[in-house]
Amino acid sequence: MRHVKVMLLAGAGIVAAGLLLVTQPGTKPPARLDAHRLTGDVSSGQLRRVLEAADVIDTTVPKAELIAEGKHLFRDPALYQDGLSCQGCHTEGGANADLGTQVHPTSAGDFVGPRDPPALWGVGDTAPYLWTGSAPDLEGLLTRLIRNFFKDGNPTGERVAALAAYLRSLEPPVSSFDLGTMSSAALRGQRLFQGKAGCISCHSGPLLTDNRLHNTLVPQVPGANDPGAANPPHSFNTPQLRDVANTAPYMHNGVFTTLRQVVEFYDKTASTAPLNLTDQEMNDLVAYLNAL
Ligand code: HEC
Numbered sequence: 680m681r682h683v684k685v686m687l688l689a690g691a692g693i694v695a696a697g698l699l700l701v702t703q704p705g706t707k708p709p710a711r712l713d714a715h716r717l718t719g720d721v722s723s724g725q726l727r728r729v730l731e732a733a734d735v736i737d738t739t740v741p742k743a744e745l746i747a748e749g750k751h752l753f754r755d756p757a758l759y760q761d762g763l764s765c766q767g768c769h770t771e772g773g774a775n776a777d778l779g780t781q782v783h784p785t786s787a788g789d790f791v792g793p794r795d796p797p798a799l800w801g802v803g804d805t806a807p808y809l810w811t812g813s814a815p816d817l818e819g820l821l822t823r824l825i826r827n828f829f830k831d832g833n834p835t836g837e838r839v840a841a842l843a844a845y846l847r848s849l850e851p852p853v854s855s856f857d858l859g860t861m862s863s864a865a866l867r868g869q870r871l872f873q874g875k876a877g878c879i880s881c882h883s884g885p886l887l888t889d890n891r892l893h894n895t896l897v898p899q900v901p902g903a904n905d906p907g908a909a910n911p912p913h914s915f916n917t918p919q920l921r922d923v924a925n926t927a928p929y930m931h932n933g934v935f936t937t938l939r940q941v942v943e944f945y946d947k948t949a950s951t952a953p954l955n956l957t958d959q960e961m962n963d964l965v966a967y968l969n970a971l
Pocket residue numbers: 711712714715753763764765766767768769778779780781794795796797798799802805807808809810811820821824825828842
């Protein structure tokens with residue numbers, strides 16, 4: 680029940696932030712559309728100093744204090760250039776596709792197409808970051824996020840250490856997967872996931888990701904031209920799959936709205952297709968994904 684209440688409160692916040700966005704038609708795209716850009720104005724010298732300072736804070740300040748401060752930085756809209764905090768797009772650590780989807784191009788020469796916000800469950804263990812794996816470590820990414828998002832653009836060691844501690848504390852919601860109470864359909868789906876369907880070759884370990892990039896031939900959304908990462912060509916970062924039932928739409932571009940569509944994609948058109956799954960087997964795989 681507690682979970683439901685938190686979600687409702689978060690929902691109210693989203694609506695409020697949504698209104699804020701639609702009340703400014705025709706204005707130039709706000710800075711947040713360049714969210715997570717890795718260029719920005721952080722020199723390598725500044726990055727090194729911030730990371731060293733964050734390291735010292737991390738080993739001297741009590742963890743609970745850091746997490747509480749990080750949670751505050753993650754949420755407080757007053758700190759952010761356009762009032763949209765991390766919480767607006769990564770609600771409670773999950774994903775909020777309505778507000779969070781970033782439509783590119785955001786600058787001259789940028790690619791064309793949407794990028795779906797990933798959930799941040801277990802994010803301390805899923806480097807590299809971003810859909811193209813272009814951010815090698817969490818603290819470096821956070822330094823740039825603060826530089827690009829915060830009103831004062833000031834990535835201090837304290838802030839980076841606090842946000843990192845909070846993000847590292849984000850555990851996926853407890854599910855039947857954790858409790859060992861999965862339905863028989865989900866258990867059949869798990870056997871397929873690990874066997875005939877071959878999902879486990881990329882979605883492995885406790886968070887169901889190998890933390891590597893693959894070109895699985897996910898289709899573009901109409902009008903988009905998103906090349907993905909260069910190595911391997913047209914590849915994207917394997918996402919973790921915990922709580923995946925609650926983070927639609929799916930893939931880097933949100934091209935699939937249901938898990939059934941995802942499973943049909945793997946069965947028929949992915950790089951690893953055809954899997955020749957029966958209708959029942961596809962339902963079982965979906966039941967397993969829903970249990971995560
Ligand atoms: C406007 C919506 C939006 C806001 C605000 C936002 N994010 Fe994101 N976040 C995204 C999107 C979209 C992506 C994926 C971007 C990509 O890879 O192209 C992302 C990716 C990430 C990732 C990488 C996750 C992974 O597994 O690769 C982290 C970490 C992250 N965001 C943290 C934050 C933090 C911390 C803040 C606040 C300082 C924040 N985000 C604010 C939308 C947002």
